Amino acid sequence: MPAYNEKVMDHFMNPRNVGEIKNADGVGEEGNPVCGDMMTFYIKVKDNKLDDVKFKTFGCGAAIAVSSMVSEMAKGMTLDEAMKLTPADVAGKLEGLPKNKLHCSNLGAQALHEAIKDYRNKQKAKAGGK
Amino acid sequence: MPAYNEKVMDHFMNPRNVGEIKNADGVGEEGNPVCGDMMTFYIKVKDNKLDDVKFKTFGCGAAIAVSSMVSEMAKGMTLDEAMKLTPADVAGKLEGLPKNKLHCSNLGAQALHEAIKDYRNKQKAKAGGK
Amino acid sequence: MTKVYLDNAASTPILPEVKEAMLPFLGEIYGNPQSLHDWGDTARMAVDEAREKVAGLIGAQAEEIIFTSGGTESNNLAVKGLALAQQTKGKHVVVSAIEHFSVLHSARTLEKWGFKVTEVPVDKYGVVNPADVKKAIKKDTVLVSIMHANGEIGTIEPIKEIAKITKELKIPFHTDAVAAAGTIPVNVGDLGVDALSLAGSQFYGPKGAGALWVRKGVRIIPLLDGGIQEGGRRGGTENVPGIIGLGKAAEIATAQMQSRIKKLTPLRDGLIKGMPAKIDHVVVTGHLTNRLPGHASFCVEFIEGEAMLMLLNSKGIAVSSGSACTSRALKASHVLIAIGLSHEIAQGSVLFTLGLETTKKDIDYVLETMPPIVDRLRQMSPLYDKFIKTGKGGK
Amino acid sequence: MTKVYLDNAASTPILPEVKEAMLPFLGEIYGNPQSLHDWGDTARMAVDEAREKVAGLIGAQAEEIIFTSGGTESNNLAVKGLALAQQTKGKHVVVSAIEHFSVLHSARTLEKWGFKVTEVPVDKYGVVNPADVKKAIKKDTVLVSIMHANGEIGTIEPIKEIAKITKELKIPFHTDAVAAAGTIPVNVGDLGVDALSLAGSQFYGPKGAGALWVRKGVRIIPLLDGGIQEGGRRGGTENVPGIIGLGKAAEIATAQMQSRIKKLTPLRDGLIKGMPAKIDHVVVTGHLTNRLPGHASFCVEFIEGEAMLMLLNSKGIAVSSGSACTSRALKASHVLIAIGLSHEIAQGSVLFTLGLETTKKDIDYVLETMPPIVDRLRQMSPLYDKFIKTGKGGK
Numbered sequence A, B: 001m002p003a004y005n006e007k008v009m010d011h012f013m014n015p016r017n018v019g020e021i022k023n024a025d026g027v028g029e030e031g032n033p034v035c036g037d038m039m040t041f042y043i044k045v046k047d048n049k050l051d052d053v054k055f056k057t058f059g060c061g062a063a064i065a066v067s068s069m070v071s072e073m074a075k076g077m078t079l080d081e082a083m084k085l086t087p088a089d090v091a092g093k094l095e096g097l098p099k100n101k102l103h104c105s106n107l108g109a110q111a112l113h114e115a116i117k118d119y120r121n122k123q124k125a126k127a128g129g130k
Numbered sequence C, D: 001m002t003k004v005y006l007d008n009a010a011s012t013p014i015l016p017e018v019k020e021a022m023l024p025f026l027g028e029i030y031g032n033p034q035s036l037h038d039w040g041d042t043a044r045m046a047v048d049e050a051r052e053k054v055a056g057l058i059g060a061q062a063e064e065i066i067f068t069s070g071g072t073e074s075n076n077l078a079v080k081g082l083a084l085a086q087q088t089k090g091k092h093v094v095v096s097a098i099e100h101f102s103v104l105h106s107a108r109t110l111e112k113w114g115f116k117v118t119e120v121p122v123d124k125y126g127v128v129n130p131a132d133v134k135k136a137i138k139k140d141t142v143l144v145s146i147m148h149a150n151g152e153i154g155t156i157e158p159i160k161e162i163a164k165i166t167k168e169l170k171i172p173f174h175t176d177a178v179a180a181a182g183t184i185p186v187n188v189g190d191l192g193v194d195a196l197s198l199a200g201s202q203f204y205g206p207k208g209a210g211a212l213w214v215r216k217g218v219r220i221i222p223l224l225d226g227g228i229q230e231g232g233r234r235g236g237t238e239n240v241p242g243i244i245g246l247g248k249a250a251e252i253a254t255a256q257m258q259s260r261i262k263k264l265t266p267l268r269d270g271l272i273k274g275m276p277a278k279i280d281h282v283v284v285t286g287h288l289t290n291r292l293p294g295h296a297s298f299c300v301e302f303i304e305g306e307a308m309l310m311l312l313n314s315k316g317i318a319v320s321s322g323s324a325c326t327s328r329a330l331k332a333s334h335v336l337i338a339i340g341l342s343h344e345i346a347q348g349s350v351l352f353t354l355g356l357e358t359t360k361k362d363i364d365y366v367l368e369t370m371p372p373i374v375d376r377l378r379q380m381s382p383l384y385d386k387f388i389k390t391g392k393g394g395k
């Protein structure tokens, strides 16, 4: 097995929040299947907070565990808090990742950030459209 | 053990004709301790035949076995016959020697030949002295 | 829990008879084969007997066998040693694009030493075209090294045809038969090659023991300088227990070759036919029929190999993958890329290599376990999502 | 018949505990340590544990250990790999005149690659003078390789003193500790070296398993190109049973070091004092006291080593010799020549290396068996004859 700890294994075997949110308020995609991993995050926002977070991930065990952890951490955060979520926070919460898998933890936070940006852009567009 | 056959081992473990002949009719020395092996052959001649042959050898198992075999083969030969004894004859009679030990069989015959030459030189000297 | 080991390409179990043969050499027989006394004699005679057996497996002469520490050392010795021995004649070598890293990286080292290397391509089944080898050969080519069978996609190469070319041009031809020897019939006379690598851990022998066969009269520069072991071609105290095990494994493989092939081929075909039948969007990698008898390899679209491995492992099934995520360098297998697969498809690589212990039941278990695993990962996969919604992204 | 094995420098027996530890890895644990499943995990964890144990033997960190196929490979990897890694800085290496062939011949290969090699002499006890090493070092020296202890004459070298010089000049220092590690205390921190070779078959571990320790941060070019095993520094499927055996042997050697030395030293001294007392014209080779605990080596004048070996063997005693006749190249040991012995005296080389099974009774048996054998060969020897008659030719 890859050198994953129990926490990572748990999030891989029992990933939280897998799926798609129909009519999501924001969608973010990060990574590229050519490079190995790709993640899509879906968010639902209520009162400037992440009311729901779901994801789909193509990638290795670490990529799936990271996505799951990001979704769990992000849920309930304000958008600003979530934008401050770093790959290191995620890797830390997972109690460490193998060195060559650290790039996966970058992708997870980035995909979430992209979803928030997407939400904000849409809000701006709506505001502009008013 | 070196790759010696039974015949060689027999002549090494039970060498024939080891020793020195006091007042030998001819003495021949061949080889050089620096190169690894050295043999001294002593002969007693009677009616132009090798009446007795003895040797001393410094060297490996093959060198000792070869000396022993040479002495055994030579005994009773006429001097001319003995001068025709070749290293190949000796190695053949020993049923083969490891390739890297073949040079030992050269020394054995040569030392015997030296002893015969020594005898002949002494005879000449005696004849000349008359 | 059901335990199904289908990673025999990574390492086979050791046969009980092989272990049995090795035991005295981990116990009462401890002499150094080079020693000039009874202890040494006993060891040397056993090593010589093993040499005969390994030679027997490939139709060679015992004194042509150089014992090594495994396939990688055999390949390093062959590629570097044969090229260096001839460097006054020229500095060009030819390899295929799907060689094992022990050949490819040795060739890269030769480049550092001033050699030029040409990589011959393969077709979509992983087959080298002998005409391409002929084209690649130049005036100053001093070595051709093309593998006998590929461990990742199972394809068997047309070695005999390539040897006809190299023979005519008088260029030494090495074949990495690490995945082939002991598994399919390999006869150096019949093949017409000049050097051949094999390894014990591929045919129920011990790890740490391999051999390079070099045709009598072909010069080779040692890789391990030192003592006069292996006729001066490989220094170092002989790995006596390993060599004895390798010899025993070779002897048994020689005897059981046909029955093993007969046993493994239908099981393999069960997977090769069963997998695409049970799961949509599965690509068989390698040649469909001209492949190693126990070797079934696939790419499953829209999902990634490491995740598949981990879920299969959780169900007791051991396999391997050539996905980028399973490699430490995070690069997709050069073999899968060479047969023309996209990086995306190559990510779904999964490799089942069957062995003597494999049963029909194991195959059924795999065919039953795989679909829900693939399903689960596809349900998670944004690529599959897109494909379902747009029809785009499939092969 | 009495059987006395005194050739432990050629190969030690394997300890029963070592064999025991290896057995599961010849049986139920057959995974490849690189495989990503439970079978692989079990093997990898065991290899990692062995790595800790080998590191423990020499006071190193586990990740600094590179497992190899034995002492010869470790030395080839060290000498070639360290020199090549630094060749842009310079192309000069320093070795001693009494290195093992795996170091000397590796240095010769470096010469073919454009390096210059300086051989530092030794004194009549086989001791390297650190000042000579300092003198030999030039501006473009990129490697010093001096052995820790010599396997033929037992002498222990002043490694720590040499390391002070190399450290000051910032030149990587490799020591071949194949004869020392596991036999006398060896601590890489204490010694101050940068790389160190060891081999299992020298301390009751299996043949075919060795290690090279390379200090973290010191660059080395692999000898076996291939996969990512051993941190990319040595390709090839790991010899798992061998590595486990090496680890166990290292663990036991660490624990028993002092008691072994206490046991062996008086037995050795029994021979070193007893032999010249019982037989005239015997020279002790190597240092009289600063030598390996189980190592007693001599030259017996006027007779030749191979013949001695054969007669000792016929009495059940296993020893070795550095005589020209015992070498396949028919050259006297370069070590005996380097300590200033004449070829003639070197011919009488005989080497007793004691082990854990050696008893006082064995030593007595040897001291009783040797004189008639020496006598018998001297009676046959024309050199002895001359010496007796003329007093000439003795040392």
Ligand SMILES: Cc1ncc(COP(=O)(O)O)c(C=O)c1O
Pocket: C009, C010, C070, C071, C072, C073, C075, C100, C102, C147, C149, C150, C151, C176, C177, C178, C179, C199, C201, C210, D235, D236, D237
């Ligand atoms: C075709 C091929 N060559 C070489 C090797 C390397 O062999 P080893 O790992 O025994 O060094 C392998 C290993 O699987 C292989 O499949």
Ligand SMILES: Cc1ncc(COP(=O)(O)O)c(C=O)c1O
Pocket: C235, C236, C237, D009, D010, D070, D071, D072, D073, D075, D100, D102, D147, D149, D150, D151, D176, D177, D178, D179, D199, D201, D210
């Ligand atoms: C000092 C020294 N170095 C290296 C070696 C070579 O080790 P191996 O034969 O295990 O390859 C030996 C072997 O006896 C040795 O004594």
